[in-house]
Amino acid sequence: MRINRYKRGLKKLKEVDANAGEQVIERLKDIAPDLARYVIEFPFGDVYNRPGLDLKSREIATIAALTTLGNAISQLKVHINGALNVGVSCQEIIEIIIQMAVYAGFPAALNAMYAAKEVFQERDMIKNRKQRIRRSPI
């Protein structure tokens, strides 16, 4: 049964972000491989596999949470990638982060937006959306 949790967790994690899963396993393998196993089993094997909330909504919630925490920029970048991979658009990610200025303050929103910019740049998404930036008329 635990093998099932691990297997389905790894499958779900790869669905979200194929590289991130491997990197966590690799990075923890000679210090705390069990923490990597828990990351796969509990968040991805248990929680993200639950019915009742679609994966796109789960990534929206996660980006909001990681922006609010403010000290998990590396995990935020993983989940910005993950959100894009499961169908959240660039613009939706930007909107979530702007909204966090209301709840977590402007510094948290700004730092998260800079992280999003790095992810978008790594994926060459900035230039492709130049005309598409939502810009409210002043």
Add this chain to the structure above:
Amino acid sequence: MRINRYKRGLKKLKEVDANAGEQVIERLKDIAPDLARYVIEFPFGDVYNRPGLDLKSREIATIAALTTLGNAISQLKVHINGALNVGVSCQEIIEIIIQMAVYAGFPAALNAMYAAKEVFQERDMIKNRKQRIRRSPI
């Protein structure tokens, strides 16, 4: 123009939670009416009115953020009501809060769930969903 921000903010806030807006205005009117005005103008007049993310997704993000903060239970209850009002289901709210155990820890998730329970009870939603509780087979 500012009147427009206030007006459209009040309209949006009423769309989310009609009572909450009035309570904030009432509660702040003899100490800091401008803070009430800012609540209406910036979060609701500016942010929640933006295109690019639907209102249901905005409430998902807000519930995630307020659960993560952990010290905004009263605002969390407003937005659990708000989420229900704009079409987020009981089960989706429960799923968001469970997921926050991963990012903000179990105490934050438990305290948010107790707040959700109070909201659901005030709205008589617990008894109506007895069979519908998602219960994974053990």
Add this chain to the structure above:
Amino acid sequence: MRINRYKRGLKKLKEVDANAGEQVIERLKDIAPDLARYVIEFPFGDVYNRPGLDLKSREIATIAALTTLGNAISQLKVHINGALNVGVSCQEIIEIIIQMAVYAGFPAALNAMYAAKEVFQERDMIKNRKQRIRRSPI
């Protein structure tokens, strides 16, 4: 020398809020009297006694910090009283808390403002300033 730190700390704490000091000592006396002693020696005996920043500015900084923390409402109320005692005005306290919406988010600012309202009411300060509420023209 330690007696001096304690003595001058108690004097400074009484300057800020005479009741609060006694309440902390009383409340901790049968569980952790040393924690009460440290509260008097380090924050009040060492820090608040330092030259280089006037007491009014120190209370401004403390109200900002406690509003930002968001989970120290009881200490915030002590220092709202303290700020009033050392010459910070009602309006200045309100302004600091409004400003914290920018850095710590609106829920933190709202909860701090409700705490300020309680303090002002306990001191019968609301009715005395009815005309004086800063209200920007809409």
Add this chain to the structure above:
Amino acid sequence: MRINRYKRGLKKLKEVDANAGEQVIERLKDIAPDLARYVIEFPFGDVYNRPGLDLKSREIATIAALTTLGNAISQLKVHINGALNVGVSCQEIIEIIIQMAVYAGFPAALNAMYAAKEVFQERDMIKNRKQRIRRSPI
């Protein structure tokens, strides 16, 4: 296998605090029984059951963490009880909380100490230790 995680988790949770486990299950049963199950399976079934750190040290770490969080007073009280149940002394708990003033600030330490006082009073431990309060000579 999952039954094993649940069973050994429930056993461990009862070892820490017999009442707390049942209360969480009871309180969540009609809203999110799966969250109660996760509380039992992951923290208690997986983590607290690990070798490599004795249960007393685990409770020391948990009291430090919950004091630092500052917004999990109810969980802190559960673990102050739990710590006492697994052999951490009153005085050790007081020492951990005093130490947290250094890392999480004095308000966090004070609020945690007031919670500890309530637990000690519920267990009639205050009067029994009157002479034993550590009081450094001034």
Add this chain to the structure above:
Amino acid sequence: MRINRYKRGLKKLKEVDANAGEQVIERLKDIAPDLARYVIEFPFGDVYNRPGLDLKSREIATIAALTTLGNAISQLKVHINGALNVGVSCQEIIEIIIQMAVYAGFPAALNAMYAAKEVFQERDMIKNRKQRIRRSPI
């Protein structure tokens, strides 16, 4: 009217820190120009422009808040510069940060002080104040 908020916000932001405003606009222009606009309109156009608290006191509050947050070092450096620009002295900034050890813990104070040191060094302020460091007699 919105143009007025933007214009007076930009003016206030330049009064606080001329470079910082342009950098935020530049850094966000191809991802979220509206977030840059909100930074200018709400914090600087609305809040910092309010009467009732002088700009020096506003910067004192902001440095306290950003030190307390602990994860907004880049914004803290902007406002340490801003504080110096509007008349807060080096020594006053140092005092605010020391005081935060009491409320947010020593790590937050230490990390903020290292940030202040970088700002002072960039402005060649360290060497100019060598004799003026407040040093209590031991």
Add this chain to the structure above:
Amino acid sequence: MRINRYKRGLKKLKEVDANAGEQVIERLKDIAPDLARYVIEFPFGDVYNRPGLDLKSREIATIAALTTLGNAISQLKVHINGALNVGVSCQEIIEIIIQMAVYAGFPAALNAMYAAKEVFQERDMIKNRKQRIRRSPI
């Protein structure tokens, strides 16, 4: 008397981590030497010198607290070194950090574990414990 607090604080700090103390003093000497003095006097001269909790348990509590804060990685590394110096084992440190996933969330635990890995690598402890990594059977 203050000299005694400073002297015994410096002695205790050197017992925990000889380099760290000197680095803090060096780094703060031309900006805020009094903050360095307070670090030595209060945490190490007062708190860590108290009887009632052994030094190993104190370091366990501190690692838990710093992992939970999430924004004090540099201080966490000092205390991972300190913990090793006073007899906490590699494996115990790993266990504390894994346990923090429960209370502070997985991102906090992961970032703390990466910090621990760096400390262990600097001390050449990874290779020496290859066979000793606790690995639960899957």
